[in-house]
Amino acid sequence: MMRSLLAAVALVSITLLAHAATETTSGVLPDGTPWRIDFPDNWNGTLLVGLDYAPNGGNTPTVQELLRRGYASSGVNRAVTGWSVGDSIENHVRVVEIFTERYGPPARVFVNxxxxxxxxxxxxxxxxxxxxxxxxxxxxxxAGAIGLWNSKLDALFVAKTLLAPGDDRYPIIDVPDDFATNARPAWLAMLQAAQQTPEGKARIALAAAIAQLPAWSVGSKPIPAPDDYDALQEGLYDSLAGGPLPVVGQAMSSRNEINRRAGGNISWNLGVDYRKLLERVEHADVVRAMYEKAGLDLEADLDTLAAAPRIVADPDAIRWARIQxxxxxxxxxxxxxxxxxxxxxxxxxxxxxxxxxxxxxxxxxxxxxxxxxxxxxxxxxxxxxxxxxxxxxxxxxxxxxxxxxxxxxxxxxxxxxxxxxxxxVPFARPFHFPRVDAKVRSAVIVRKSQQLVQLDLTPLEPPASEFSADKIDPASIRFAGAAPVDSQLKGNTLVVKFRASDLGDLEPGAGVRIPVSGAYRYGVPIDAEVVTTVR
Structure with missing residues (x-):
């Protein structure tokens, strides 16, 4: 590994800084990702590694100051790996290996x-x-990829449902590859037009507040006073669509990339109560003030959101995002x-x-x-x-x-x-993978001609209503690859039954590990296994 990586070295140069000479080494990793290492002659034993460093990261005044203080600085870039964080982790490790081969093991390695x-x-x-x-x-x-992108989904879902319902020009999840020339400018133009009316301003405030966007994101503007609702709404609009790097823009570009890399959608809002969510976010007072000013019925809009068709995630895509x-x-x-x-x-x-x-x-x-x-x-x-x-x-x-x-x-x-x-303030859409206890409780004869194996699935702590047993999709459960023939909810346990004959290809013996898979109705996967004796 070391020699193959070092063979990719493309350039070694020496740069004289104010108080230290720095050797710069660069190359390309096996997956095509560029890397760069800047090594000062007064090295303090610490190596910094960053994602957006190669090819020119070492040239900034900040990095040069860190080099002057003795920090070796290094990294890769995102061009190849992007949102494939698992691949990026491997590339971070490869840079450390290259550094160690050339300069010896660092005393400390920090991500920067x-x-x-x-x-x-x-x-x-x-x-x-x-x-x-x-x-x-x-x-x-x-907040992690899933929590972060659930909140961005919320912003676009609220905006589209209330401002452009059913209009395919404004995608939320299935962002087309030509988003830069179609979907993104369409979204921005629609929201800009909405911002010109009192009704549009109120609904933009609701979408941005639900997603916990800041009411101040443009540095050239002053921080709005807490009771200046017009300025606060303008700030929420800046964050969503009006500023130099709006959320809608990233929601098109990064969502498109994540979908491609994950092979599906990592976000959902099935089961989300936007009325309750509004009660937990910071700028609910701005939303209510803007609705009152526009003469709109906030409760009616919240009813509209409650009745709107929901979005479900793809379990395999969420498995892809697990490392994030x-x-x-x-x-x-x-x-x-x-x-x-x-x-x-x-x-x-x-x-x-x-x-x-x-x-x-x-x-x-x-x-x-x-x-x-x-x-x-x-x-x-x-x-x-x-x-x-x-x-x-x-x-x-x-x-x-x-x-x-x-x-x-x-x-x-x-x-x-x-x-x-x-x-x-607390993050409104936190996500952590739920744990599920899966146990084979019994094998019973329910009819003379059919033996059924019973599997009990019990969600474990921490308790959350969206991850309770009644939210498990029974049809998605697979036990050793077999589909269930019956299911029944008993408290916080889903009892699922399988034909014993469908499990007949398992090798008998003690301590056999049997995989269990499935998903909650939201698309969040269930991955567990049973350690049991197969007869």
């Missing part, structure tokens, strides 16, 4: 990623803590960096990450920054230095906003530090 690089980085440190010792995750969608869902508390230290006005990775997603990954290993920081990413050099260098100190000493330094701003002020790069104290 932003946007999709941070989303990927969260999966990297979950999957490979044996290789990576920590991460700085900047402006990442840390955070499942466990962190075992290595992580610093997250998020702007409060990020429309692509809304800040509420940080709460979803903390709820699952949170431990003494996590420190979350927030900045008064509008738009997606947009952090300056002092802020990024400070986050890296905080993680470095934690990794070396085993103790977190002061991560209060005042302490971070003071630390960032000493970094000799342009930009005023903007760390603030902030607590995000």
């Amino acid at each position: 990623g932003s946007s999709l690089g941070a989303h990927t980085g969260a999966a990297v440190v979950q999957a490979r803590p044996d290789v990576f010792d920590g991460a700085v995750l900047q402006c990442g969608g840390l 869902v955070i499942s466990n508390p962190l075992t290595v230290p992580v610093v997250t960096v998020n702007g409060i006005g990020d429309q692509i990775s809304p800040v509420s997603g940080q709460q979803a990450y903390e709820a699952v990954a949170g431990s003494e290993n996590l420190r979350q920081t927030y900045l008064r920054v509008a738009g997606h990413c947009g952090f300056n050099g002092p802020e990024v260098v400070t986050a890296v230095e905080v993680l470095q100190e934690r990794a070396i000493t085993g103790v977190w330094p002061d991560t209060s906003a005042d302490a971070l701003n003071a630390r960032a002020a000493t970094v000799p790069l342009s930009g005023t530090p903007r760390f603030i104290e902030y607590e995000p």
Whole structure:
């Protein structure tokens, strides 16, 4: 592996920085992904690895400052792997292997990623803590792929249902390959026209609020006052469709790519009660104010949403996305960096990450920054230095906003530090894979001519109404590949029966592992197995 990777080296160069010489090595991985490593002669033992680094990431003032401080910096890019996070994880590991072959093993390896690089980085440190010792995750969608894209589905579903019902020009899930010339401009034009009317403004506010988009995402505009509902609505529109990087645009481009890579749809809203969802989000007061101003009946629109046909996910596509869902508390230290006005990775997603990954290993920081990413050099260098100190000493330094701003002020790069104290609201559409206990309880004779094997499926903690036994689709269940002949709900257990003859190809013996598969009605897969004796 090492020699084949090093054989891909395309260029070695030496760059003289202010206080250190840096060797730059670059090449191409077996899957065609470019990689780059910048190695300073005053190396401090830490290697940074990022998704969007090759071919030119090492040329920025921020990276050059990190190199001057002794950090080796490296990475790949997303051109080949994109949203295939599992493949990207492998490429991150390959870069570490190339580095180790050339320079020796690093004392510490950190992911240093932003946007999709941070989303990927969260999966990297979950999957490979044996290789990576920590991460700085900047402006990442840390609610996980499924939670994040469920919320984006909600925005478009609400907008289309209330503003353009049944119009195929505005796709929500099945985004065509020519989206850049058709679907995306159609969506933006429709929402721009709606923004010109009081009724349209109210419904745009509802769609954006349901998706927990920020009411301030354009830095050239002031933060709206809490009671300035017109400005708050304008900010919600900016996030959804009117700003320089609107959610609708990403909802076309990235959704199209995810569908292709996953082989189906990873999102659903079957069972979602938008009336209840509105009660849990931050800008419900803006929605009510705009509906009142427009003379619209909010309850009638919520009834319309409740009656609208729902979207169901594809179980195999959700299985594909499993690696992009955070499942466990962190075992290595992580610093997250998020702007409060990020429309692509809304800040509420940080709460979803903390709820699952949170431990003494996590420190979350927030900045008064509008738009997606947009952090300056002092802020990024400070986050890296905080993680470095934690990794070396085993103790977190002061991560209060005042302490971070003071630390960032000493970094000799342009930009005023903007760390603030902030607590995000709860993420409204969290997702974690449900666990199901699958047990063979009995084999009974129900008719003289037919022996049935009974399988009990019981959803386990944490309890959630959408993942209770009554939401399992019995017809989708397969036991050793066999389809059921009968099912019955008993409390929070679904009893499913199979013909014993359909299971006859199983080898008899103790401790046989029998696969169980299926799905909830939403499309969320059930993957379990039974360890039993087959007779």
